[in-house]
Amino acid sequence: MHLPARISDEQGSLTPKASRMLAERSGAIEEEINAMAREWWNSLKSAVLKAQDRKDIDPAADARRVSFDLNGILMAAYWAFLVEKDPRIFGEGRIAVRAKLESLATTRIPASAFKSENAWKEYLKGKHVQEKAKPLSPLRRLVEKDAQSSAPSPSPKPLEKSKSVLRRGLRRLT
Numbered sequence: 001m002h003l004p005a006r007i008s009d010e011q012g013s014l015t016p017k018a019s020r021m022l023a024e025r026s027g028a029i030e031e032e033i034n035a036m037a038r039e040w041w042n043s044l045k046s047a048v049l050k051a052q053d054r055k056d057i058d059p060a061a062d063a064r065r066v067s068f069d070l071n072g073i074l075m076a077a078y079w080a081f082l083v084e085k086d087p088r089i090f091g092e093g094r095i096a097v098r099a100k101l102e103s104l105a106t107t108r109i110p111a112s113a114f115k116s117e118n119a120w121k122e123y124l125k126g127k128h129v130q131e132k133a134k135p136l137s138p139l140r141r142l143v144e145k146d147a148q149s150s151a152p153s154p155s156p157k158p159l160e161k162s163k164s165v166l167r168r169g170l171r172r173l174t
Contacts, residue, residue, distance in 0.1 A: 044071055057104040073097055
């Protein structure tokens with residue numbers, strides 16, 4: 001297989017250059033890839049901002065930089081899995097994510113939550129139960145009521161399969 005010099009020179013790796021090359025083109029596939037990337041980035045950054053608002057992670061940390069770092073860890077694990085086909089890579093990715101979160105955590109998250117994957121899952125499970133037990137604020141009730149009354153879109157989005165493959169792969173990390 002011949003690769004154009006633009007994406008296979010000695011000054012950079014194939015993956016980032018190929019990704020840039022695809023992102024710079026126009027068309028339905030590229031638009032869908034860009035939409036997926038935008039959705040992922042916005043979701044990740046929103047989760048970081050939400051954690052900062054709750055004072056779970058350092059509110060002074062640059063949310064964009066934290067999102068960038070977490071994205072790098074997650075994507076590196078996913079790409080490594082694609083190359084090596086070793087599911088243990090996802091465990092390594094989870095360890096790296098926990099280490100990053102631990103470095104940003106405030107005292108609201110006990111240090112014991114970062115000791116292992118099981119400890120983290122137990123912490124999250126307990127946190128989820130606590131949050132469900134809290135009464136909803138009037139604004140939150142309004143938002144949830146509005147979301148329930150919204151009708152689902154009648155037609156599926158194109159390339160749904162490619163989205164689900166990416167999400168399944170990333171879900172293994174979380």
